[in-house]
Amino acid sequence: MQGLHGLRGTLSRLMARPDSIVLELGAGGELLVARLRLLFAALLLVLPVANILTGGGLGETLAGLAGAILINLLSLLWLLLARDPRRYPWLPFVTTGFDVSVVTLVLGLLAWQHPPAGLNSTVVWCCYALAIMFTALRGDGRASVFAGLLAILQYGALLAVVVASADSPERLISSDYGVVHLGSQFQRLVLLAILTAVTAVIAFRTQQLVLTSGHDRLTGLPNRTWLVHQGPQLLAQARSQECSLSVALVNLDGLGRINQQEGEHAGDRALCHVVELLRGMSGRGDRLVRLGGDELVAVMPQPAGTAWERMDAARRELTSRPLVVGRGGGRMYLSFSAGIACSPADGLSMADLLRRADRRLRQSKLEGGNKVIARDD
Numbered sequence: 369m370q371g372l373h374g375l376r377g378t379l380s381r382l383m384a385r386p387d388s389i390v391l392e393l394g395a396g397g398e399l400l401v402a403r404l405r406l407l408f409a410a411l412l413l414v415l416p417v418a419n420i421l422t423g424g425g426l427g428e429t430l431a432g433l434a435g436a437i438l439i440n441l442l443s444l445l446w447l448l449l450a451r452d453p454r455r456y457p458w459l460p461f462v463t464t465g466f467d468v469s470v471v472t473l474v475l476g477l478l479a480w481q482h483p484p485a486g487l488n489s490t491v492v493w494c495c496y497a498l499a500i501m502f503t504a505l506r507g508d509g510r511a512s513v514f515a516g517l518l519a520i521l522q523y524g525a526l527l528a529v530v531v532a533s534a535d536s537p538e539r540l541i542s543s544d545y546g547v548v549h550l551g552s553q554f555q556r557l558v559l560l561a562i563l564t565a566v567t568a569v570i571a572f573r574t575q576q577l578v579l580t581s582g583h584d585r586l587t588g589l590p591n592r593t594w595l596v597h598q599g600p601q602l603l604a605q606a607r608s609q610e611c612s613l614s615v616a617l618v619n620l621d622g623l624g625r626i627n628q629q630e631g632e633h634a635g636d637r638a639l640c641h642v643v644e645l646l647r648g649m650s651g652r653g654d655r656l657v658r659l660g661g662d663e664l665v666a667v668m669p670q671p672a673g674t675a676w677e678r679m680d681a682a683r684r685e686l687t688s689r690p691l692v693v694g695r696g697g698g699r700m701y702l703s704f705s706a707g708i709a710c711s712p713a714d715g716l717s718m719a720d721l722l723r724r725a726d727r728r729l730r731q732s733k734l735e736g737g738n739k740v741i742a743r744d745d
């Protein structure tokens with residue numbers, strides 16, 4: 369029963385929209401696949417030339433050339449769209465569908481001329497495997513499952529049509545391609561299913577790895593890596609909406625002393641207590657990040673004045689909400705200091721904002737801590 373729950377949980381996580389960092393990495397993968405696709409498509413242009421040079425008919429050469437040009441044009445379009453992937457979340461699914469369908473189309477053309485060539489071709493059939501495996505580079509398990517199901521459905525349909533339309537068993541026998549066995553065709557479908565499952569698991573593991581590297585284990589908050597990746601995006605978003613973005617650098621007061629007097633476990637709990645409070649008081653569009661040690665960053669899509677009011681309210685709330693420590697129920701009163709910087713007035717990059725916020729944080733520490741500063745005097 370527990371195993372079933374675990375499997376269901378893994379499947380629902382696999383089918384969920386990946387985290388924004390994973391999607392960003394996947395967008396890089398999409399661009400890489402788009403470049404490779406264009407390279408392979410350019411190689412297809414050589415085939416009609418080779419066909420005519422080796423005595424092929426003009427009609428089939430022209431048809432082959434038209435097909436190769438169409439594939440090249442579409443590959444170029446996918447490359448252009450992949451350069452700005454955040455605007456096209458559907459792109460991995462459309463391009464994956466394109467890759468799989470091109471393989472089916474080529475197999476269909478081969479089968480039309482000579483059924484065993486379409487059903488027993490190894491090289492072209494392996495391109496299904498490539499199309500499915502390339503989805504792992506997108507870091508999105510949903511694209512892998514989509515590619516696999518589409519390949520199985522299309523190849524299954526092709527198999528059914530070719531076998532049903534073969535008027536005699538001899539049509540499925542070839543001296544070059546061997547005999548079309550239904551058993552081995554079924555094995556091909558099973559292989560596609562296994563490949564899909566393996567690729568989806570690889571994509572899922574990649575997502576987990578990226579998520580773990582972007583999140584802090586103690587508090588579960590996004591970490592510095594997350595902020596480095598997402599900071600520019602948050603700033604660009606605020607700029608495009610012509611609104612301010614405030615960054616509050618928060619530092620717990622006296623964590624070293626708490627560690628020494630109460631132990632590291634109590635120190636950990638003190639950190640989590642502050643995080644819980646800030647989380648509870650965060651508003652729509654806010655982001656809370658643990659930079660490292662006892663330093664947190666609250667990103668708020670608000671002007672400095674509002675951000676100061678909210679952080680100061682959180683500071684006052686913390687001083688009135690003690691942490692219960694030890695078996696005896698002793699209370700530990702905590703406080704934090706914070707420096708706030710706001711874009712665009714204090715800087716246009718996350719690094720500038722953090723530098724300015726850090727200067728104000730140090731000022732509040734110099735003034736005895738338990739204070740939020742949003743302006744230089």
Ligand SMILES: Nc1nc2c(ncn2[C@@H]2O[C@H](COP(=O)(O)OP(=O)(O)OP(=O)(O)O)[C@@H](O)[C@H]2O)c(=O)[nH]1
Nearest residue numbers: 619620621622623624625627632633635636661662
């Ligand atoms: N328990 C615990 N302690 C940590 C963690 N990360 C960093 N620390 C400790 O936090 C302390 C931070 O020291 P300081 O930067 O001097 O800050 P402080 O002791 O809070 O003093 P002020 O900031 O000046 O008030 C160090 O003693 C670190 O060892 C953590 O995850 N858990």
